[in-house]
Amino acid sequence: MHNIVPAGENALLIYFGDKIDATLPKKIGNFANQLKNTLSDVIIDVIPSYTSLHVSYDLNKISFQAFYNKVEVLLDQQDSSNSIVDIQTTHIPVYYGTEVGLDLERLLAEKNLDLKSFIEIHTLQEYLIYAIGFSPAFSYLGEVDERIQAPRLATPRIKIPAGSVGIAESQTAIYPADSSGGWNIVGRTLLDLSLNNPDNIDKFHVGDKVNFYSITRDEYLKNGGLL
Amino acid sequence: MSFKVIKSSFLSTVQDYGRLNHGEHGMSQSGVMDEHAYCWANHLLNNYFNDAVIEITFGGLVLEAQTDTFIVVTGANLGFKINNEAAQMWHGLQIYKGDVLSWGSHKSGVRAYLAVKGGFDTSILFDSRSVNLREHIGAKLAEGDTLFCKGFDEATYRFIPPKYIPNYNKDIVLRILPTYQFNEFSINQRDLFFNQDYTITNANDRTGCRLSGAPITIKKERMISEGISYGCVEIATDGLPIILLKDAPTIGGYPKIGTVFSLDLAKLAQRQPNTKLRFELIDMYQAQKQRKKFNQFFEISF
Numbered sequence: 001m002h003n004i005v006p007a008g009e010n011a012l013l014i015y016f017g018d019k020i021d022a023t024l025p026k027k028i029g030n031f032a033n034q035l036k037n038t039l040s041d042v043i044i045d046v047i048p049s050y051t052s053l054h055v056s057y058d059l060n061k062i063s064f065q066a067f068y069n070k071v072e073v074l075l076d077q078q079d080s081s082n083s084i085v086d087i088q089t090t091h092i093p094v095y096y097g098t099e100v101g102l103d104l105e106r107l108l109a110e111k112n113l114d115l116k117s118f119i120e121i122h123t124l125q126e127y128l129i130y131a132i133g134f135s136p137a138f139s140y141l142g143e144v145d146e147r148i149q150a151p152r153l154a155t156p157r158i159k160i161p162a163g164s165v166g167i168a169e170s171q172t173a174i175y176p177a178d179s180s181g182g183w184n185i186v187g188r189t190l191l192d193l194s195l196n197n198p199d200n201i202d203k204f205h206v207g208d209k210v211n212f213y214s215i216t217r218d219e220y221l222k223n224g225g226l227l
Numbered sequence: 228m229s230f231k232v233i234k235s236s237f238l239s240t241v242q243d244y245g246r247l248n249h250g251e252h253g254m255s256q257s258g259v260m261d262e263h264a265y266c267w268a269n270h271l272l273n274n275y276f277n278d279a280v281i282e283i284t285f286g287g288l289v290l291e292a293q294t295d296t297f298i299v300v301t302g303a304n305l306g307f308k309i310n311n312e313a314a315q316m317w318h319g320l321q322i323y324k325g326d327v328l329s330w331g332s333h334k335s336g337v338r339a340y341l342a343v344k345g346g347f348d349t350s351i352l353f354d355s356r357s358v359n360l361r362e363h364i365g366a367k368l369a370e371g372d373t374l375f376c377k378g379f380d381e382a383t384y385r386f387i388p389p390k391y392i393p394n395y396n397k398d399i400v401l402r403i404l405p406t407y408q409f410n411e412f413s414i415n416q417r418d419l420f421f422n423q424d425y426t427i428t429n430a431n432d433r434t435g436c437r438l439s440g441a442p443i444t445i446k447k448e449r450m451i452s453e454g455i456s457y458g459c460v461e462i463a464t465d466g467l468p469i470i471l472l473k474d475a476p477t478i479g480g481y482p483k484i485g486t487v488f489s490l491d492l493a494k495l496a497q498r499q500p501n502t503k504l505r506f507e508l509i510d511m512y513q514a515q516k517q518r519k520k521f522n523q524f525f526e527i528s529f
Contacts (some may be wrong), residue, residue, distance in 0.1 A: 006406045008456035008486040009514040013407065020451060032251065044529060047250040047454030049478045054250070054454020058529050060522050064511045131452060132253045133478035136362050140452075177363050195363065198353070201252040 002075050004068060010044070011056040012068065014075070020050055020142075025130050026087065026207030028053050031078055038074060042067065048206040049131040050140075089126060089209040092174065092189050094165050095220035096122070099227040100188035102157075102164075107150055107184055119214045121145045122186065126209045127172060136195055137176040139204045144170050156182035161226075163188045165212065176200065190215075190225050228294040230343075232372040233327065236287030239368040241347055243279040244527070246355035246364075250477045256457055257357035257364070258473050260433060260496035261338055262489065264302035266525040267391065268342035271299045271319050273383040276527045278346025279356040281368070283339040286330040288368065290341075295323050296379055297344040303336025303395065303497055317387050336395035336497040345377030361434065361474050395497040398424075401470075402491050402509035407459060407483035408445070416443040420484060424503045425468065431500055433474040438504065442466025445482050452480040458487035460506075470495065488514045490521060 003015040014031075016024050025048070032046040032053055042062045047054035057067050096119050098104050108118055127141035134140075144167055152168045157180060160166070164175045166183025175181060176193040193200050204210070221227070242265075245258025259265040259282055269278050281288075286305035300307050300316045307314050308329045314320060316339075322328070330339055349356050349365075358365030368374070412420070423440050430437035443466050454477060461469045461481040470487055471479070472495075487495070488509050498504070522528070 006404060006486075006511060007454070008406060008458060009404060009488060009511065009518055011454075011456045011486075013453060045248045045250040047477050049453050050451045052451075052453040054456070056247075056250075056456070059515050059519055060528060063515060131478055132251065133452065134253065134476050136249075136253045136364075138253050195353075201249065201254075201353070206251075 004071060006064065007054060008056070010059040011054060012064070012071070014053045014055065014071065015051055016053070017051045020130065022128055022143075024051055025128055029205055029207035031075070032206075034078065035071070035074060039070060047133070049133065087208055088205070089211055090203065092191060092210060092212050093215045094187040094189050094212045095215050095217060095225060096187040097217055097220070100164070100225075101186040103150075103153075103184040104186050107148065107186065110150070111148060113147070118148060118186075121148050122172070123212045123214055126211045129204055129206050129208050129210060130171075132204060132206060135177065135179055137193055137200050137204060139173060139210065141172045141210050142170050144172050150184045152182040153184065156180055160185060161188065162192075162194055163190065165189060188225070190220065190223050228296065228376050228378055230290045230292055230328075230374040230376065232288075232368050232370055232374065233291050234287070234289035235368050235370045236283065236285070236330070238284040239288045240282055240358040240360070241279050241349045241356050241365065241368075241374070242282045242358065243356045244277040245473065246353055246357055246359070247529070249353050250454065253477050254353060254362060254364075255359055255474045255477065257355060257359045259340065260473055261302055261340070261493045263393065263493035264338070264340050264497075266521075266527070267317065267387055268299045268301040268340045269346075270525055271317070271383070271385045271387060272297060272342055272344050273381075273385065274342060274344065274346055276525050278342065279349060280347065281341040281374070283330050283341065284337060286333050286339070289327060289329045290374075292322050292324055292326045292328065293373075294376075295321070296376065297382060298322055298328075299342045300339060301342070302339040304334040305330040305336075305339045306332035306334055307339065317392050319382075319384050321382070337499060338496055343376045344379035344383070348375040348377050359474055393494065393497070398503040399491070399494050399498060400505045400507055401495065402488040402514070403460065403485040403506045404488065404509060404511060404514055406456070406486040408450075409485050411447065411482065412443065412445055412484055416445065417484070419443050420468075421506055421508070424505055427498055427500050427502045427504060429500045433472055435472050435475055436470045436495060438468045438470070440467060447482060449480050450482055452478040455479050456486050458489060458492050459483045460485050460487060472496075489518060
């Protein structure tokens with residue numbers, strides 16, 4: 001069942017569910033693509049997120065009611081077809097060290113884990129991309145194993161270096177660029193995911209997956225990693 | 228053909244109509260804060276609607292023309308001068324190589340727009356020339372920068388009927404569409420929202436505008452993050468509204484009581500802290516009709 005509400009004079013929001021569900025992101029991502037292909041002359045932008053899809057359209061060409069009707073028809077069609085689309089998995093090398101994992105030492109103590117076990121738990125999962133937002137290419141990944149979940153910091157840091165990998169509750173993420181933020185930082189990747197490389201905006205898609213693997217301090221430094 | 232930045236200011240950036248199609252990559256809409264002043268500036272020069280301009284916030288900027296060209300300055304009255312003499316706003320002006328353009332003293336409004344014939348020709352990043360400092364896309368104008376512009380081959384003198392030159396000192400009413408979680412606010416809470424004077428606070432920038440007033444409540448204080456529209460009104464945990472603007476993040480998790488009609492956001496962009504503000508409802512039909520008329524007049528098309 002879907003619920004469509006207006007979001008502005010040229011935008012609406014389609015809800016695909018009312019709670020976070022691992023089956024929704026791919027479904028929402030697929031529908032976003034379908035919408036862009038089918039209604040390309042009137043769609044301006046789409047923003048998929050967790051349970052919803054925000055769509056803006058060209059009000060010069062189509063009214064709210066007419067657009068709403070078209071979206072409803074497409075939603076009905078989608079329900080009846082069971083399209084299977086490939087899920088891409090991106091592998092991200094991370095150095096889990098206390099020099100770059102600003103909250104690692106505290107988390108290990110709080111969770112009563114040694115570093116090896118912590119890394120095992122964080123790298124074991126294939127994380128689903130639930131949403132992209134907050135800043136360009138910032139992907140919200142879930143779900144983090146309960147053993148290493150931690151609430152956001154009470155006071156966010158002013159500057160978290162680009163590439164930092166963080167945990168907030170059941171989510172984990174990579175900061176693509178230097179940013180303020182309140183996530184628990186556990187490591188850093190060497191990959192440049194910032195807009196310095198314009199292709200990075202297409203690296204992650206809602207519904208795709210991300211997996212982390214551990215690299216040693218030596219590998220990190222040898223490849224240009226900063227401490 | 229260019230302008231040189233002689234003295235930089237608190238915040239002057241290149242903006243165009245915006246970066247409209249990268250929400251799914253987490254990029255803000257960006258673009259000019261006052262679409263009314265911006266569209267008139269380009270229109271008076273017979274420019275393309277999306278041509279890039281300089282958005283000058285609170286003045287302090289000095290530029291030197293390196294070429295003969297035509298310009299228009301609209302928006303806030305920031306004491307615009309050419310060669311140290313007061314110059315006309317909302318009107319096409321011929322300028323010459325060596326002329327010094329300055330915005331020195333704040334008189335009314337917040338943001339002035341400098342448009343040049345053919346538009347500023349800075350680099351296009353992700354389909355737009357709009358600078359977004361929060362996203363590290365582009366930078367604000369700095370002393371010594373060279374701002375290239377396109378050439379011109381025709382003088383254009385279009386006029387603006389004086390009734391379209393706004394008075395930025397008046398309190399404002401923002402028309403708002405009932406969107407998002409509007410129906411989840413109780414009737415009493417909605418009454419409180421529509422029947423009070425809010426005040427614009429100092430927390431007021433390109434990302435959003437925080438208001439002070441009597442708090443309203445909603446049962447669900449946080450929700451699953453969802454896509455943000457330009458102008459939507461979040462009710463933060465403290466019960467006070469934040470109007471999300473051009474540089475706002477693409478998704479957010481506070482309940483939203485509605486979305487301000489875009490043409491009223493142009494008025495908001497020129498209001499200073501402590502200005503009083505009220506909300507009133509507008510329906511979808513009226514909002515679309517008025518915006519469509521605006522788009523047709525300024526030849527805004529996608």
